[in-house]
Amino acid sequence: MLLGFLVLIAIAAIRLRDLFAVVMLFGVYSLLTAALFMDLDAVDVAFTEAAVGAGVSTVLMLSGLRLTRRWEEAPGHRPPLPLMVVAVTGAALIYAMLDAPPLGDPTAPVHQHVTPYYIEQTPLEVGVPNIVTAVLASYRGYDTFGETVVIFTAGLAVLLLLGVGGGHSFRPGENAIGDQTVLKPVVKTLIPPILLYGLYVQFHGDFGAGGGFQAGVIFASGFVLYDLAFGEGNARAVVPPAWLHRLAALGVLIYGGVGVYALFAGKAFLDYSALSANPVAGQHAGILLVEIGVGITVFSVVLSIFYAFSGRRRKS
């Protein structure tokens, strides 16, 4: 049922030429994807998809759309060849699917390799109730460090392309919504709970769904909301863009610093047991520090990309 919805939305998004409608449909699409992840019991993934896919990327696409035209031009190329390539690839993928073991089959290769080790050893070695967090931040800490660096690099690339707040000075309250007597108090009362919720997601990642990635996005969306309702100058006065660039680097430095510290303590890179005499306590501290690093980087990159988009003016 939900998959059918997804296919319908994808087809409609391809057919429509009104880019605004496409952005709206993509928002719906990613909400649905997240609902599917929920159904597969992948709460952490659903969390990320909802926060990043439905929330921030809709806002970013809208602010990008503001800089360009709203209607997509009719494509200039002939459709048969690309259609054939896509059809052949799709057929090959579906053919490969026939050999895949059924969902949840305990003898499937994916459940045979390292998964039993993670499930059995996490309570003993890491002592964190949420196995996803243990795998992400501890067993696979390398990969997550790579992801954090990728996010940092992506933010850097966007800033290089769009320019670092050049040429346009912001007055507080500029472009604020006019006399919105309902909206402004609502936003004002909502922002503290949103930030609190972001902190909860950040520090509760060991126990339930969540972690640095989701928390950074939630935290940033609180500031995006403030910016949307109270004008660009105000949000920039609270969190200046120059700070954000430093914070983004600081997050990566915290993560890498934990790894290098472990090196100096005579252990492997990112081996958290170096952080404390008790290996399990060391794992706890390491995961906490690393998640904070991830959260800081994601928060500042998301917010500075938003600043970069909303700070530009369309040259008409």
Add this chain to the structure above:
Amino acid sequence: MLTAAIVAILVTMVLALIRAFLGPTEYDRMLAANAFGTKTVLLIALAGHALSWHSFLDVALLYAMVNFIGTIAVMRFFEYGNTRDNEGSGSTP
């Protein structure tokens, strides 16, 4: 009982989706997307309770927040667009 509620929500999701596809004006689409988001929150809360999903309320809460922010961003988009067009010829530096 819960199943009936879930089915009802799915039906309203289909209706909202139809409106989002057809929607002659952007306000129709906007309202449809917003309604769809609200229905998704309800669906997750209900299905999470019925199928005893893991920490589903966290996700439902996040959805509600995301939906709100998205709607406000859309409103701003239209407001920006209008003011730009009105003053575009007059005060462009």
